[in-house]
Amino acid sequence: MKQVPPSVVLVTGVSRFLPAQLASRLAAEPSIERVLGVDTVPPPRDLLRQLGRTELVRADIRNPHIAKVISSAGVDTVVHASLSANPVGSGGRSAMKEMNVIGTMQLLAACQRAESVQRLVLKSTAAVYGASSRDPALFTEAMTPKELPSGGYAKDAAEIEGYVRGFGRRRPDVSVTMLRFTNLIGPQIETVLTRYFALPVVPTVLGYDARVQLLHEQDAVQVLERATREELPGVFNVGGAGVLMLSQAIRRAGRLPFPVPDMAVGAVDRAFRSARLADFSPEQVRFLNFGRVVDTTKLREEFGFTPRWGTVEAFDDYVTGRHLRPVIPPERVREAEQRLLTLAQTASEMREVPCQKRV
């Protein structure tokens, strides 16, 4: 295998946080000749400023036009990072599916034709493992879910991974890296979870408590960058060390949990979705019930990357970075603890005096 550094990189989904961060880092690297950023919508102004010399291509990856872009620019590295988990943001579930799955098919078709393409990096998700009560405590890359995800984002990701594997078979000369990210969190990124924990009263499913593994946004960008610049083929789980229980995360953020019985989840979902607050799709609910933790040994040993933030540190950075005002301030709790303790002490002292008088 040849270790060629990339010279022309194409990044999809560049209007969103993570691909944009990656593009801006690559653009800052003089050894990389060109950085092409593709998306259907122009990036928001704050991201645009960071993008530097990235050439923005306003194109739809669902359109064969993308093939022309790749061949004419002589792209050698494609980073497919546009996978969207957010049906609200991408105009409904069917639009999201089309963007995710059909978009990937078009992109891969274009890559297959282009002789110049040497490396493909896919930003996938640990959601492909599903979430159920029969799961192993930690998923390794070799494990497959008990049952294939029945819908939503996880199903899209599983299908996309299948197409990428097929592409790898047809173009064995291309190095393919698939990164299965756990839920991303951080002060800047917008995800389903960051919106969820920002709610003052956080709905949970009654009787369940999930194990949640998180990945800090900066670690995610670094992993993507490393996969783009070096040839590291394979499938890798990417997540921070350690876990948080969902209930614990809610307490750490100073939110109030609102346990909803399993049967009422549908109604709560409709209410929140119409208010554009949060997403409680069936797969999201399963995740909130059972959670999911992945084994990151392969990431550390083979890929050579250890996330700087553990799950707890990443979550705390999100809470402080977003200036989430706790509903119950921690100082108040500590004060109450001290006050109760001194109260008990004085009470027991006061009791001793009348006690002796009576005896």
Add this chain to the structure above:
Amino acid sequence: MPEARVIPLHTDDLAERPKAVDDVGPLNGADPGADTANQDAGTAAAKDEPPAEWEAALADLLAFARRRILGDYQVDDFGFDADLTENMFIPLLRPLYKNWFRVETVGMHNVPDVGGALVVANHSGTVPLDALMTAVALYDDHPAKRHLRMLGADLLFRTPVLGSLARKSGNTLARNEDAERLLSSGELVGVWPEGFKGVGKPFADRYKLQRFGRGGFVSAALRTKTPIVPAAIVGAEEIYPKIGDLKPLARLLGLPYFPVTPTFPLLGPLGAVPLPSKWYIEFGEPIPTDEIEGDADDPLLVFNLTDQVRETIQQTLYRLLGQRRNAFLG
């Protein structure tokens, strides 16, 4: 969540009541005030004898409540919450362990102080209280205060409330991947290979070991080269003598069986109180697996070792039963 809230309220109550009495007492002066004051003085005197200890206990309790409210505790990859287990689950089970079943442990030195080991025990009692009592035994009576990480059935994790409590108290799904991961990270793992066949067997079959699953636990120990500690539990069979099984009801509820005992469901909730049998838990000599020739994929080796463990437990059970004169007095 609710447990974390209840505790401070309770201590609040304890702390404020005497104060209120002292305020009210001199004002009223009359009988009612004096009466309650006297009562309180009595309880206070009893509690106040070792004041430092009492205050330390309260401080611990408040610190625990604070940690729970702020989410300031650690949970491992399996969802095991050591803080909650040590300060809540085990203290709740301790009266049952000490005063109700009066559990006596034998051979605690056979459980290693550090490193992975697999405790294999017989299962009985209709409701798997034997697993909980073994966990309390290993934390309270073992010098190294070891946490037992138990391998539980699929049904346990599918059930709301129970499933999440099980994870927090150190259980994980009985799968080879999980068992091996725990053993190789140096945890003490507990397994009841008879499963529902053992825990739900009729009272007439008491102390007769059932089939030991497919020997998955043995291959996990072989792969991780950790010793197997056979454990025999006597007394758990008598807590809910299962004399019948309402199969249609069990099917309806999705349970492996619906037990009928002399008191349940006849006496309703009262029938759910376990009979106060006297328990013995004996940990036998560890069977080392690091020097066994052959590999974990050899079915014959796995079967032989499974049989050896099973025989050891059965023999220990017979010996303990022979020494026991009465199921309730020991």
